[in-house]
Amino acid sequence: MAEVVYPPVIVALKTFWKYLGLQFTFTGEAHIPRKGGAILAMNHIGYLDFALIGTAALPANRLVRFMAKKEIFDNKLAGPLMRGMHHINVDRNNGSASFVAALRALRSGEIVGIFPEGTISKSFEIKDLKSGAVRLAMGSNVPVIPAVIWGSQRIWTKGVKRDLRRKNVPIYVTFGEPLHFEKGSDVESGEKILREKLIALLHEVQESYPDSHIGQRWAPLRLGGTAPAPLN
Template sequence: MGSIAIPAPHSLIMASLKYGADMSERVYPPVIKTALGVFKVLNTKFRLEGTDRIPSTGGAVLVSNHVSYLDFIFAGVAAHPAGRLVRFMAKKEIFDNRIAGPLMRGMKHIPVDREAGASSYAAALKALRGGEIVGVFAEATISRSFTVKDIKSGAVRMAVASKTPLIPVAIWGPQRMWTKGRKRRLLQRNVPVTILIGEPMHPKRGDDYDEVTKDLRARISELLEKAQREYPEAPKPGEKWWQPAYLGGTAPTPEEAEKLDFQEAEARKAARLEREAREGGGA
């Protein structure tokens, strides 16, 4: 089953040595070792299941749920026991950041420009066909409800076009450290983090991509619910915000979260139009 209970990430650090010797990877291995060193100091309590489902060679599309701003790190941890690096697709704005940008490029992640999606898709296909694992957060944004939002068929289409498997992943726990609408609590100690890897899917040409996408979402949702129900800690008084509503938490329901996302998108659109009008007026 590939189940691993890790009180401290020593075995992950050892696994990172498998690819640390690759001199073409000058940025990614040191970043990983630094992150795992921090987790050790903070006594982050990892639970990984299904690690044997990550292929040791060849391309794959790793599709994870999205509950925190730290999910890139933890979804990547899923592939560490196999000695694999994950190239995540991430919004272009992160690459424009003066600090994060050089790191993202050094780790060979893939920028996503929503106004030029074809180039991002092409870059992901090139990586997959070159034997890389490409990481996708198919919900596009963090789920405020801590359930799996509707997802698009892009991950399925990439897997079919590159003839690589889809690997569903669920993450639970990092939302306690840093999520949308909450202050960062990056130095919390003893936080359990659950990472569950599902059975690979093998979609092919001729399949109904929308149906495969529904199946993918259902599998991620099942893994996430398992992670949530089996999580070793319950929220303390005043901490129920990180628990989904269906388990008695105070996180927004999926319907409430959808409304909040819409309001945020509208506010962002209005701000962009105002900025463009201001810049245009000053030209």
């Protein structure tokens, strides 16, 4: 498909990241297939996660088609950009349409980005997962690439005023080894495997993160931070 909108948006985002002074550490890019369909199943801790993870996938020469809520597509400014980049509209009142659109994209060889938690985790821990990523993998016979991001919540997240000042925040993104879910296998077991992998990757990233978590609003209670307690 023609890529008219995505390239200039990438240039704009890279300029924005430079303005913010973000310090990127990307690992595991080799796990992203250079061709063919795949699902990126990601944790969700901030409003910029999709753009940051999309940036991390660029060294693999892949453009990610993110599944995003309908409200973003309805926005007068963001909507045309989302459609121009061929992202996938998720209408929670008509989930089957977005599922079919994602299946079509995967079968045509695209990488589809999904936040299986469904919404931002206010505790910054991995919440319970919805079944969409595993069911899509089974229906399209493509791998699921678990991915975690850490640091984006320090810029803009739910319940906290956004801070777009330049302050050299470290942003870590890591991609895990592909997971394969055969058609007809147990969906709940697949969700459990995916969640355990996301948790393990998140803990690895947090352990290597250069800034202290103790006493920070952007850090989970488990690490001595003051974020809200997990709800599950």
